[in-house]
């Protein structure tokens with residue numbers, strides 16, 4: 001059996017992964033020498049993510065953190081994904097190897113964050129771009145960078161159109177409000193969701209916060225905010241995959257997590273502008289018009305330099321563990 005202490009250490013690293021709406025759609029278990037990661041569909045987003053694409057990407061991010069942690073504690077993880085009759089399971093078989101070198105990215109797991117600040121409009125050094133590109137290393141996954149005003153202007157209509165479609169949909173707004181945590185008390189108590197402080201919103205409490213999101217945050221006001229963020233962005237990155245199914249979504253998550261930890265190591269902030277990958281018609285247009293034909297847009301990332309922000313909360317570790325699996 002994987003020892004208690006090792007199991008808990010790996011889970012603690014895994015849950016620090018990013019997840020869509022901070023829903024943390026994962027569960028963990030273990031057997032003799034296998035660490036299991038399972039999707040928790042009760043934490044799915046039926047409106048924003050009906051196919052579970054981003055749920056599986058989130059799972060992939062947790063898998064990468066778990067593999068890095070396993071290596072750090074002296075184990076070689078072998079990854080295996082199993083899907084049968086709509087049951088999905090990720091297995092990491094752990095083999096002890098005392099000569100394993102400690103992975104460099106381990107120490108950045110706790111510092112990585114989604115940073116929605118405005119960034120300084122400074123171009124990323126060439127060598128850092130190369131390091132980020134090589135982080136997206138699984139076959140079939142790729143990253144394309146868009147640097148400078150002109151290239152970012154090409155992406156802008158997709159970002160604005162998708163944002164406007166989402167914010168004009170009452171069901172999307174309802175789901176977003178459901179996952180918002182409008183005060184520190186609420187965010188800590190639930191241990192999940194989008195913490196207002198990390199979204200650049202004042203701590204309002206649920207009643208006032210819901211009212212504000214329903215009545216004051218409009219497609220127009222979101223567009224204004226997004227335009228300001230884009231005006232202050234020197235580089236965007238589009239992560240694509242060759243196929244569009246759960247196995248490839250998990251691999252995209254693995255690649256993204258390496259990318260995000262590498263960015264953290266380089267003192268580079270990142271945040272998601274993922275609406276164009278979430279709205280099917282905008283995603284299809286982006287595939288046809290942005291020369292990513294045949295490659296599926298999975299994650300659109302903003303990169304740049306800024307101060308750190310507050311960290312959002314995670315659920316209690318025992319709420320994500322299944323015993324007797």
Ligand SMILES: Cc1cc2nc3c(=O)[nH]c(=O)nc-3n(C[C@H](O)[C@H](O)[C@H](O)COP(=O)(O)O)c2cc1C
Nearest residue numbers: 018019020021022054057058113114272274275312
């Ligand atoms: C697949 C995926 C999609 C995401 N999409 C968005 C997005 O469109 N906009 C956004 O602001 N954050 C997005 N996020 C970031 C999450 O909201 C963030 O990971 C979560 O709130 C936890 O915060 P942390 O990354 O700082 O730990 C996404 C994260 C993942 C893994």
